[in-house]
Amino acid sequence: MTDGSAPITRADVEHVARLARLALTDAEVERLTADLAAVLDHAADVAALDLDGVPPTAHPLPLRNVLRDDAVRPSLDRDEVLAAAPVAEDGRFRVPRILDPS
Amino acid sequence: MTTSGYEAVIGLEAHVELATATKLFCGCPNEFGAAPNTHVCPVCLGLPGSLPVLNRAVVEYALRFAAALGFRVPDESIFARKNYFYPDMPKDYQISQYEEPILVDGSIEVDGVHIGIERAHLEEDTGKTTHMGGGGRIHEADYSLVDYNRAGVPLMEIVSRPDIRTAEQARAYVSELRGVLKALGVSDVKMEEGSMRVDANVSVRPVGTEAFGTKVEIKNMNSLRSLGRAIDFEIERQIAALEAGERIVQETRHWDEADGRTHGMRTKEGSSDYRYFPEPDLVPVAPSGEMRAAAAAAVPELPAARRARLVADWGVSEADARVLVDVDGLADFAAAAVDALRDGAARDVANWCTGDVMAHLNETGLSIEVLPLAPDGLAELVGLVAAGTISRNQAKDVLAECLRAPTRPAQVVAERGLEQVSDTGALAAVVDEVLAANADAVAEYRSGDDKAKKKKRGFLMGECMKALRGQGNPQLLNALLDERLA
Numbered sequence A: 001m002t003d004g005s006a007p008i009t010r011a012d013v014e015h016v017a018r019l020a021r022l023a024l025t026d027a028e029v030e031r032l033t034a035d036l037a038a039v040l041d042h043a044a045d046v047a048a049l050d051l052d053g054v055p056p057t058a059h060p061l062p063l064r065n066v067l068r069d070d071a072v073r074p075s076l077d078r079d080e081v082l083a084a085a086p087v088a089e090d091g092r093f094r095v096p097r098i099l100d101p102s
Numbered sequence B: 001m002t003t004s005g006y007e008a009v010i011g012l013e014a015h016v017e018l019a020t021a022t023k024l025f026c027g028c029p030n031e032f033g034a035a036p037n038t039h040v041c042p043v044c045l046g047l048p049g050s051l052p053v054l055n056r057a058v059v060e061y062a063l064r065f066a067a068a069l070g071f072r073v074p075d076e077s078i079f080a081r082k083n084y085f086y087p088d089m090p091k092d093y094q095i096s097q098y099e100e101p102i103l104v105d106g107s108i109e110v111d112g113v114h115i116g117i118e119r120a121h122l123e124e125d126t127g128k129t130t131h132m133g134g135g136g137r138i139h140e141a142d143y144s145l146v147d148y149n150r151a152g153v154p155l156m157e158i159v160s161r162p163d164i165r166t167a168e169q170a171r172a173y174v175s176e177l178r179g180v181l182k183a184l185g186v187s188d189v190k191m192e193e194g195s196m197r198v199d200a201n202v203s204v205r206p207v208g209t210e211a212f213g214t215k216v217e218i219k220n221m222n223s224l225r226s227l228g229r230a231i232d233f234e235i236e237r238q239i240a241a242l243e244a245g246e247r248i249v250q251e252t253r254h255w256d257e258a259d260g261r262t263h264g265m266r267t268k269e270g271s272s273d274y275r276y277f278p279e280p281d282l283v284p285v286a287p288s289g290e291m292r293a294a295a296a297a298a299v300p301e302l303p304a305a306r307r308a309r310l311v312a313d314w315g316v317s318e319a320d321a322r323v324l325v326d327v328d329g330l331a332d333f334a335a336a337a338v339d340a341l342r343d344g345a346a347r348d349v350a351n352w353c354t355g356d357v358m359a360h361l362n363e364t365g366l367s368i369e370v371l372p373l374a375p376d377g378l379a380e381l382v383g384l385v386a387a388g389t390i391s392r393n394q395a396k397d398v399l400a401e402c403l404r405a406p407t408r409p410a411q412v413v414a415e416r417g418l419e420q421v422s423d424t425g426a427l428a429a430v431v432d433e434v435l436a437a438n439a440d441a442v443a444e445y446r447s448g449d450d451k452a453k454k455k456k457r458g459f460l461m462g463e464c465m466k467a468l469r470g471q472g473n474p475q476l477l478n479a480l481l482d483e484r485l486a
């Protein structure tokens, strides 16, 4: 993805935008390429530090094992849930065609 | 097994639905068959502001599984987001475990061979989509309907090492794994109902080579039988392709039960870029020593040990022990019958269970808990045969009746007047009467050659049985006849 000189290319940004289903204008791609390059520069600064012996951080909070008991709690009312959907049918969410027929 | 100089390399991924009361990250019921979208809440619908909280029972189940199959439980495991766009997940990502799963490096013994299990991780199940129009096929559908009851149900994905070589071994592995999970009480493991789904990675290579061939993932097998068929088909397909000088394409293929073939799926370039990253809404899981010890203490006798015990204690065959242990509740039923046994052998109990009782279960599709026959009823039947009250053949009829309707073997025997006459005095009186009434035959027996003797003796035995309406104890009658004709 990177070749040392340019940490991120326009093509990388377009690829990531496609994965995230974002429709970006040319100007936005331009701006985000610069913004993401700055973020990656910062990551490179961190990566340059001597971090031997520092365990990776999975989470910023010093917490472990936040667990709940396996006890049933009331679910939502279905009519209320489906009222929030653009379209519902037969007690279910109705969604547009998933794949192109091609 | 090799076919025309090739061997298969198979790894299996089993997705097991955990039998908890609630979902993985919320308190919605984990229950099959409810009306669509009645088991949903802000967490499993991914509504803004909601936060997942891990179900303690899921961690306990995973630790129990670890203790049973010798997994290493890392100090910490973390959850990750698997990002993809498909309406079966309302969040547009699935919470799973990627780089640091809860269990690593287990193994299971299958017919004397250790199959490695690389990892087992936790993840949430997805919702159920139904494609409308176009015959229900996704490519031709007009639109789809989604039910999120299953979204968020806890799954454990169990990933074997590529240690499996044949379809038969794959089936045996899944069967053993199911038995273990069932014994641990962590899942119903019913492939037909979807509480266990198994995908297979299959490749082939020339015998004697080490490098793996290109692997193909096959999905959509919903029974042990279709798993075996799909793997066999795929092995043959790949060998034929290689023999024809073609290259194997790395892809996912769907098994079609109806036409008995695997079919390649249309996949788009880059569609498997899931952009995993650590789930910020969940903190790491770090099972304490106490949790590990409690889980280890909750591991019951596993199927392999139980089979060995039945072979040693009851003298049953390995195959029969497998039937007893594999069929839901059958070994427990047999054990209760053996406990209630006053007369007769445990092996007889086992034989009735694997024979007539199993045949009845298969025929009717019933489970053992709903049979009108209780374990002590079977013990009573075995006792009646052992005491010589009824013959084995009569016992089959008596058992058939007890399996149909609530009654007791002794009651059926009394009602039908089936008791064998085993009173030596009464039998002797009948024998004497018959010999007196057939003096000619007795004389011919005494003067005849071996052939004549045999014939006349058979005739006299038949007359005795006739006088007793078929209910004389044959061993005693034979002894009495021998004595009188000597």
Ligand SMILES: [Zn+2]
Pocket (backbone or CB within 6 Å): B023, B026, B027, B028, B039, B040, B041, B042, B043, B044, B045, B152
């Ligand atoms: Zn929920």
